[in-house]
Amino acid sequence: MGTWVTTNTGFRSFLSDRIGYKSGLALNNTEMIELLDSNDPLFDIFKRQNEELVRIRTDHIEDTFQIMLYRLGVTTQEFVGHAPTMLDMEFMHSPNKRALFKKVLKQLGETHFDQGKNSIFDDFDEDAYYEYIQMNLGVEALEIARRLVSLTKESEEASPWDWLSARVTEWQSPIELKGLFESESLDAMYGTFLDQRYINYLASNSDKLSTMHWRKFEALTAEYFDRKGYKVQIGSGRNDGGIDVRVWSKDSEFDHPPVQLIQCKRTKSKIDKVLVKSLWADVVDENAKGGLVVTTSSFSPGASEVCKVRNYPIREAGRKTVTQWLNELRKTGKGVFMGE
Secondary structure (H helix, E strand, O other): OOEEEEEHHHHHHHHHHHHHHHHOEEOOHHHHHHOOOOOOOOHHHHHOOOOOEEEEEHHHHHHHHHHHHHHOOOEOOOOOOOHHHHHHHHOOOOHHHHHHHHHHHHHHOHHHHOOOOOOOOOOOOHHHHHHHHHHHHOHHHHHHHHHHHHHHHHHHHHOOOHHHOOOOOOOOOOEEOOHHHHOOOOOOOOOOOOOHHHHHHHHHOHHHHHHOOHHHHHHHHHHHHHHOOOEEEEOOOOOOOOOOEEEEOOOOOOOOOOOEEEEEEOOOOOEOHHHHHHHHHHHHHHOOOEEEEEEOOOEOHHHHHHHHHOOOOEEEEOHHHHHHHHHHHOOOEOOOOOOO
16 A cells, blocks of 8 residues: 655645546635545645645545545445545544554555455455454454455445546536536536536535526526427526526427426525416416426425416426436546546
8 A cells, every 4th residue: 555745735736636637627625625524534634724744645545536526426436445444534533443443454464455456355364364353452353354354345346446447528628616606607618508517516416506606507407408409598697587498399490489488496495476477477478388497495385286276387396306407417437547
């Protein structure tokens, strides 16, 4: 198991560059911290303000890299990681168990965890290992040893180091993650209305739907229908008469009545019946087939009731539906690759 000696600022710059290369997203230090748990072995390196020399285990780098890319939506496989890293994180605040774990790991031999091996168990006598641990370190250490071996087997079965050699899209130019929350620009290098990199991120972080920029939320709706083969027209964003997106069937012309008139409401409040009535009036005025409210919330009981009683052709696409859209639109690689 190798180590890398560098400065904390130099390492952060390196990892940000690698993350940008693989995800297409330019992250600052605060955004990288938000992707990690406080017990991650490298968490303190990102938190330290002053530049200082640090010694970093290579398996910790690989595991943190994998965690970040999964949480950015680049990969679909949840973090498996190296068993030593996982147990090191688990025992971080239990000094006695951590000390036993270090001894158990040393006895197993850290070289077994090198990337080059097809399996750490090629020449491994599991029973003899357990017997030695119990006799020399005790029953508690034996339990830790069994977990260490079990976790390693699981990680090999779930991902036999494949993620280290697979590549994902090589994005032409990174975009800032904060643009998803702060910018109303509809520029999308990989998409028509919303960039694929933002879609991938949201697919793994649907809790961020409520905080994304309202204009980007409209763009997400337009992107979904565009990719489903409809003709789509997005509103101006302001002074658009309340209709955010208009949708036509692929064989229709823009001067024909729309299939759907859509209002997008990125809000925590319930959608009230006043908005539903207003959208219904627009549907009638434009001779559209129906209306759709896309929201991070849901219809209020009054809004649902008025649609039912008056037979309004108004539907709701709430958070659950939008999350399903994101999963449909998501495009990821099968793994990650740390080199060029």
